[in-house]
Amino acid sequence: MVTVAQRIERVWTMVRTVHDPELPYLTVEEMGMVRGVTMRDNQIVVSLTPTYSGCPATDVISEDVENAVRSVEPEAQVEVVLSPAWTTDWILPSAYEKMREHGIAPPEGQSADRAFLTGQGKVIPCPFCKSKDTSMVSAFGSTACKALFKCNACLEPFEHFKCI
Amino acid sequence: MTEGQHLQIILRLGDDALVLGQRLSAWCGHGPVLEEDIALSNTALDLIGQARNFYTLAAAREDQGRDEDQLAFFRTDKEFQNHLLLEQPNGHFGDTIVRQFFFSAFALERCAFLSRQLVDAEVAGIAAKAVKELQYHWEHAAQWIVRLGDGTTESHEKVQASIDHLWSYTGEFFNADEVDAAGAEAGLLPNLAVMRKAWNARVEACLAQATLTCPEDGWMQRGGKQGIHSEHLSYMLAEMQVLPRTYPDATW
Numbered sequence: 001m002v003t004v005a006q007r008i009e010r011v012w013t014m015v016r017t018v019h020d021p022e023l024p025y026l027t028v029e030e031m032g033m034v035r036g037v038t039m040r041d042n043q044i045v046v047s048l049t050p051t052y053s054g055c056p057a058t059d060v061i062s063e064d065v066e067n068a069v070r071s072v073e074p075e076a077q078v079e080v081v082l083s084p085a086w087t088t089d090w091i092l093p094s095a096y097e098k099m100r101e102h103g104i105a106p107p108e109g110q111s112a113d114r115a116f117l118t119g120q121g122k123v124i125p126c127p128f129c130k131s132k133d134t135s136m137v138s139a140f141g142s143t144a145c146k147a148l149f150k151c152n153a154c155l156e157p158f159e160h161f162k163c164i
Numbered sequence: 165m166t167e168g169q170h171l172q173i174i175l176r177l178g179d180d181a182l183v184l185g186q187r188l189s190a191w192c193g194h195g196p197v198l199e200e201d202i203a204l205s206n207t208a209l210d211l212i213g214q215a216r217n218f219y220t221l222a223a224a225r226e227d228q229g230r231d232e233d234q235l236a237f238f239r240t241d242k243e244f245q246n247h248l249l250l251e252q253p254n255g256h257f258g259d260t261i262v263r264q265f266f267f268s269a270f271a272l273e274r275c276a277f278l279s280r281q282l283v284d285a286e287v288a289g290i291a292a293k294a295v296k297e298l299q300y301h302w303e304h305a306a307q308w309i310v311r312l313g314d315g316t317t318e319s320h321e322k323v324q325a326s327i328d329h330l331w332s333y334t335g336e337f338f339n340a341d342e343v344d345a346a347g348a349e350a351g352l353l354p355n356l357a358v359m360r361k362a363w364n365a366r367v368e369a370c371l372a373q374a375t376l377t378c379p380e381d382g383w384m385q386r387g388g389k390q391g392i393h394s395e396h397l398s399y400m401l402a403e404m405q406v407l408p409r410t411y412p413d414a415t416w
């Protein structure tokens with residue numbers, strides 16, 4: 001007899017295999033998008049919170065999670081939960097080093113900090129040479145979650161994961 | 165606030181976001197520089213995402229078997245209740261920035277209120293996310309207002325003309341109808357008279373920094389919230405809706 005706890009754990013194992021299509025070296029769990037796996041009316045429900053209102057990856061992620069968990073729980077449902085809103089504070093610490101390895105400066109500090117919203121008033125170190133002599137080129141980058149920066153020391157452009 | 169008014173408030177929030185998002189998306193590939201192309205497209209994406217969240221909520225609440233796509237693609241111009249400012253054509257880059265500047269100052273204040281109110285937790289959740297995005301939109305527009313206003317003689321004149329032209333569309337933000345009044349009384353919507361003070365303070369401070377002149381309040385356009393639009397909306401919707409209306413069962 002498989003217990004509920006075991007079923008939930010089995011689903012979690014599958015959820016952990018799903019990666020963020022825009023940041024493929026990170027899992028959706030590391031992105032802090034998985035709110036939980038619960039049993040509701042004898043059905044497993046995986047709750048996800050999107051990172052940005054208009055994030056085009058949200059649909060793909062929901063589908064990927066659904067496909068992954070249905071291999072062990074054919075009746076499992078995926079629901080999108082908007083409240084409370086996702087914040088960069090939910091990104092797991094393991095994601096930070098992986099972002100740096102891929103040339104993206106991770107979010108810095110608490111997202112509540114107003115100064116971060118413009119990418120100003122806070123030093124964003126270069127993910128390549130670690131120099132703190134960097135400047136923002138644009139608050140908008142290749143995806144909704146990133147801003148464009150350049151390093152004044154090594155002259156490399158890089159992206160910064162916005163604190164939101 | 166009746167249930168119908170509550171639903172209407174959510175739809176209006178979606179309509180504002182969708183109409184401006186659709187307008188801005190037309191800049192994709194046409195921005196004056198690459199960074200601006202990306203910035204305007206990202207802003208459009210944020211707004212369309214916000215619209216989608218509000219429409220999904222509205223569709224679930226009305227429970228008529230419609231979804232967010234039906235609300236976006238199968239309603240006519242008279243059923244849209246966005247503010248008139250948002251359907252105004254993109255014009256040149258300065259026109260687009262001024263439209264964004266006026267709206268973002270309003271949307272940011274409104275959304276901050278929506279994220280704090282306790283009447284509708286789902287609206288608060290959508291707003292809590294949106295308010296951070298709107299903060300970026302506001303900063304972006306405000307920085308451009310300063311750069312254009314305090315730039316060359318030509319950029320100053322052009323952006324001042326955009327401000328003077330679009331000013332008459334800003335009065336509608338604060339022109340409360342019975343839906344707004346009911347929403348404010350219930351605590352779901354902010355008091356528009358209070359909002360007006362906050363909006364004026366934001367806009368005037370930035371215009372002063374940009375060496376631009378804030379127009380005198382004169383006759384103001386109205387009607388968008390009641391579904392009475394400028395002709396521009398119909399053309400915009402025709403383009404936006406043609407594909408799903410022609411092929412209602414299309415999927416991709």
Ligand SMILES: [Zn+2]
Pocket residue numbers: 126127128129130131151152153154155156
């Ligand atoms: Zn560097």
